[in-house]
Amino acid sequence: MMGDYGEIFEEEMGRSTVFKDQSKLSPDYVPGKLLHRDEEFREFTRYFRPVLESGASQRVLITGSVGVGKTALARRFGRELESAGKKRGVNMTYAHVNCRKQGTAPMVIRKIASNFPISVPRRGFSPQEILDHVIHFLQKKDSYLTVTLDELDHFVEQNGPDLLYSLTRPFEESGGPNRMSIIATSFSPNFLDILDEATRSTFMHNRIDLNTYNAGQILDILNQRVKLAFKPDTVRGDSVDLISKIASRRGDARFALELLWYAGRVASEGEVEKVSPNQVRRAKSKIHPEVRREVLMDLGEHELIYLLALSRRLKISDEAYATGESVSNAYRVVCEEYGENPLENAELRSFVQKMEGLGLIDVEPSGRKEESRDRDLSISDAPLELMEGVIEKILQRRHGSGDRGGR
């Protein structure tokens, strides 16, 4: 019956599905056991031993490319830290803050404070006053705090390094022991360059670098989730294999799990009993653009301009690869279009490295000039028009209005 939403609702609720518990596939879910990260977990524990044993404070940096488990490792470690504290009679609170989402230092500080039973009015309190309340609480209860500043590189690039200083200064000035330890996560350690020497060197010495996963490791991670999230025997082995192969190009577990989830949804919509490789392919073609869009939104102005230049270059030449030099030239042209001063080649090379890590571009050593450092570049597998359109839209929005005309 048209418009009978009750009926539609019941029909959908009654539809057979391959899922047992979809929440186990959500990006926020952290499994009890992280696979292939035991050594890193051990390393983490060593860094934190003095914190639990003698109330010292610690700083640790986790680095690694997209989807290698930086957030998951920090959260999982935090959970263990709290329960290990409890066992030893140490009050330890773990707070996890995504700095990119919180955006500003006051928001990060409020988020940290929200882990404590202290009342902070929405207005009228400066971040420093809020921190003082947190410190006072920790001292009164003889408690310790470990904060993860997740995606700190992104935050520091946007806002500068002040957050770190404003977090630690009040503890130093409080006279008592520093009760706050910091775990930072970042794509690379480059953002440390703008921090003071002392902060930089602590993080550099206490660094856990997570490698990208190979196909076998991704397969294990997928199989673990298949058991948790799907009904028995609803995902074909060759489907999981295919996903691990696709995702191992980037070594990105998040992409693998997204693909698995989406393939399951495609199968459920079709009311089939098992997830087949073809549903994986369908899922891949559907989720790609969105994945990219989110990644693109996080890129800086010049990175976007560079990527736009590469897309246009490839479109014009109609070849699989473009030389690094031709892209640099195209980049300068696009800079002019957007009224930006072009950056130096060294910086462009670091963009290439970063975007390769993000799976946005493919890099091959140039076949033409063996002796040069030139590279051939390509866009991994998004259609060029799509890439171009999305980047132009983001750039236009950032520039306020479409006053560049023409395109």
Ligand SMILES: Nc1ncnc2c1ncn2[C@@H]1O[C@H](COP(=O)(O)OP(=O)(O)OP(=O)(O)O)[C@@H](O)[C@H]1O
């Ligand atoms: N070793 C692992 N075992 C099980 N699941 C994992 C493992 N590593 C990552 N995952 C899962 O993969 C997904 C991506 O991991 P996570 O979000 O921690 O990556 P990340 O390094 O923080 O990525 P980003 O740089 O984008 O923030 C999550 O769902 C996480 O639970």
Ligand SMILES: [Mg+2]
């Ligand atoms: Mg993360």
